[in-house]
Amino acid sequence: xxxxxxxxxxxxxxxxxxxxxxxxxxxxxxxxxxxxxxxxxxxxxxxxxxxxxxxxxxxxxxxxxxxxxxxxxxxxxxxxxxxxxxxxxxxxxxxxxxxxxxxxxxxxxxxxxxxxxxxxxxxxxxxxxxxxxxxxxxxxxxxxxxxxxxxxxxxxxxxxxxxxxxxxxxxxxxxxxxxxxxxxxxxxxxxxxxxxxxxxxxxxxxxxxxxxxxxxxxxxxxxxxxxxxxxxxxxxxxxxxxxxxxxxxxxxxxxxxxxxxxxxxxxxxxxxxxxxxxxxxxxxxxxxxxxx
Amino acid sequence: xxxxxxxxxxxxxxxxxxxxxxxxxxxxxxxxxxxxxxxxxxxxxxxxxxxxxxxxxxxxxxxxxxxxxxxxxxxxxxxxxxxxxxxxxxxxxxxxxxxxxxxxxxxxxxxxxxxxxxxxxxxxxxxxxxxxxxxxxxxxxxxxxxxxxxxxxxxxxxxxxxxxxxxxxxxxxxxxxxxxxxxxxxxxxxxxxxxxxxxxxxxxxxxxxxxxxxxxxxxxxxxxxxxxxxxxxxxxxxxxxxxxxxxxxxxxxxxxxxxxxxxxxxxxxxxxxxx
Numbered sequence: 106x107x108x109x110x111x112x113x114x115x116x117x118x119x120x121x122x123x124x125x126x127x128x129x130x131x132x133x134x135x136x137x138x139x140x141x142x143x144x145x146x147x148x149x150x151x152x153x154x155x156x157x158x159x160x161x162x163x164x165x166x167x168x169x170x171x172x173x174x175x176x177x178x179x180x181x182x183x184x185x186x187x188x189x190x191x192x193x194x195x196x197x198x199x200x201x202x203x204x205x206x207x208x209x210x211x212x213x214x215x216x217x218x219x220x221x222x223x224x225x226x227x228x229x230x231x232x233x234x235x236x237x238x239x240x241x242x243x244x245x246x247x248x249x250x251x252x253x254x255x256x257x258x259x260x261x262x263x264x265x266x267x268x269x270x271x272x273x274x275x276x277x278x279x280x281x282x283x284x285x286x287x288x289x290x291x292x293x294x295x296x297x298x299x300x301x302x303x304x305x306x307x308x309x310x311x312x313x314x315x316x317x318x319x320x321x322x323x324x325x326x327x328x329x330x331x332x333x334x335x336x337x338x339x340x341x342x343x344x345x346x347x348x349x350x351x352x353x354x355x356x357x358x359x360x361x362x363x364x365x366x367x368x369x370x371x372x373x374x375x376x377x378x379x380x381x382x383x384x385x386x387x388x389x390x391x392x393x394x395x396x397x
Numbered sequence: 398x399x400x401x402x403x404x405x406x407x408x409x410x411x412x413x414x415x416x417x418x419x420x421x422x423x424x425x426x427x428x429x430x431x432x433x434x435x436x437x438x439x440x441x442x443x444x445x446x447x448x449x450x451x452x453x454x455x456x457x458x459x460x461x462x463x464x465x466x467x468x469x470x471x472x473x474x475x476x477x478x479x480x481x482x483x484x485x486x487x488x489x490x491x492x493x494x495x496x497x498x499x500x501x502x503x504x505x506x507x508x509x510x511x512x513x514x515x516x517x518x519x520x521x522x523x524x525x526x527x528x529x530x531x532x533x534x535x536x537x538x539x540x541x542x543x544x545x546x547x548x549x550x551x552x553x554x555x556x557x558x559x560x561x562x563x564x565x566x567x568x569x570x571x572x573x574x575x576x577x578x579x580x581x582x583x584x585x586x587x588x589x590x591x592x593x594x595x596x597x598x599x600x601x602x603x604x605x606x607x608x609x610x611x612x613x614x615x616x617x618x619x620x621x622x623x624x625x626x627x628x629x630x631x632x633x634x635x636x637x638x639x640x641x642x643x644x645x646x647x648x649x650x651x652x653x654x655x656x657x658x659x660x661x662x663x664x665x666x667x668x669x670x671x672x
Binding site for chain 2: 138210
């Protein structure tokens with residue numbers, strides 16, 4: 106460690122550029138959002154003025170906000186468990202002695218490096234009624250003619266499927282890294298004891314992977330509230346707001362209706378969700394989800 | 398090593414089958430896009446092997462929107478962000494890893510906040526800041542919020558901490574100052590971390606959409622992702638083959654890079670993920 110006054114001065118100089126930018130674009134905006142959530146949106150000649158909780162009242166009285174919030178919960182509940190479970194399955198498959206596992210790993214991982222906006226275009230074509238692949242495939246079984254993205258009952262699930270497809274391969278990577286850390290003699294010892302593969306997986310592998318699972322789950326939660334790119338292409342929040350989620354609705358309020366005050370209040374809700382996630386991570390990590 | 402018994406062999410074949418079905422399912426959208434983009438429109442959903450190959454869809458897409466400008470914009474953006482991130486993260490990470498100064502730990506926690514609250518979530522407020530700075534609709538404004546990267550600082554700090562002190566001492570004996578030590582000892586030793594971080598950063602910002610969409614509104618600043626979304630949402634008779642060609646075009650540099658350097662990509666993402 107470099108100590109002393111001169112070094113302390115140098116250290117502050119070193120962290121200064123990054124700190125200034127972080128303050129301007131991360132810390133200040135959090136406080137600014139809170140502040141502006143209590144202010145009215147300036148319109149024409151009328152400047153912003155303090156309105157107390159008015160924006161929050163508007164927000165709570167807005168059925169679309171509740172719809173978006175509820176959709177977001179469904180979106181999270183649909184995406185997180187499935188993408189994490191698939192990621193684990195993929196990692197286990199790819200790290201076993203399956204033929205062509207290099208190619209498989211590539212197949213699983215490819216969606217990660219593709220732009221969400223670009224792949225959403227392809228999926229849009231998949232879902233197109235009549236002409237699209239999904240419909241043509243189902244038509245073989247006499248099940249065609251469904252407007253998957255156009256129906257409020259199915260649209261959100263279409264969005265969820267794309268998210269799972271995009272994320273699972275990314276999460277797989279972390280499981281792969283963790284699986285490599287498991288000492289091979291554990292497996293040998295278990296084999297000598299005569300324990301089956303499933304038993305070994307359940308009693309040894311899975312508990313050892315718990316920290317990774319926590320890490321991945323936290324990331325999946327954050328993404329469930331942040332990953333909205335494909336909604337712009339697939340549904341634009343429709344039909345009838347069936348696929349509008351928090352961040353997407355904030356975008357609409359903030360940059361289509363230009364209601365900054367209301368958008369700030371909604372951003373505060375989103376920040377609260379993220380903060381709760383951070384606290385959850387801290388609590389679980391303290392408890393050590395790990396037996397040794 | 399255990400030999401596979403009869404029952405095990407069956408389950409092994411089932412696993413292989415399942416793995417490949419899943420793999421096929423995962424690649425299907427991409428394979429399908431390649432098929433559509435390289436064939437004339439009437440074969441878009443008609444999979445006959447005799448279908449004629451064509452590049453016409455790419456030509457049509459390229460001529461229908463200013464993709465050349467979008468490409469340049471994205472490349473400028475990605476390089477600007479990466480260079481800024483590398484410089485700022487290196488300096489800050491070095492301070493956090495090797496200096497004892499008051500307020501260090503608190504400052505580090507303040508940095509880590511950005512891992513949870515990313516700039517896209519704060520778009521409303523950041524737009525206001527960019528407006529005040531007169532930067533709306535510039536490439537600088539797209540990149541600026543990402544230049545200070547908590548992730549980069551964290552990753553490099555971890556790496557710098559593993560550098561043996563003897564190397565640093567030796568460099569000092571040779572007459573290196575503190576910054577000389579950083580440049581000649583720490584930076585070269587952290588090369589794998591730089592590569593890992595670089596790949597993750599480039600693919601993230603090549604693909605980033607929401608903030609660029611918000612802060613840009615003209616052809617001369619739009620990156621590829623925003624350009625593509627504008628292109629595919631303006632009604633042009635919805636020619637799927639052309640849209641798919643444009644889609645592949647915008648993803649091509651990353652995709653080709655990934656296929657060529659697959660191992661580095663996967664390992665980089667792995668390395669970046671282990672915290």
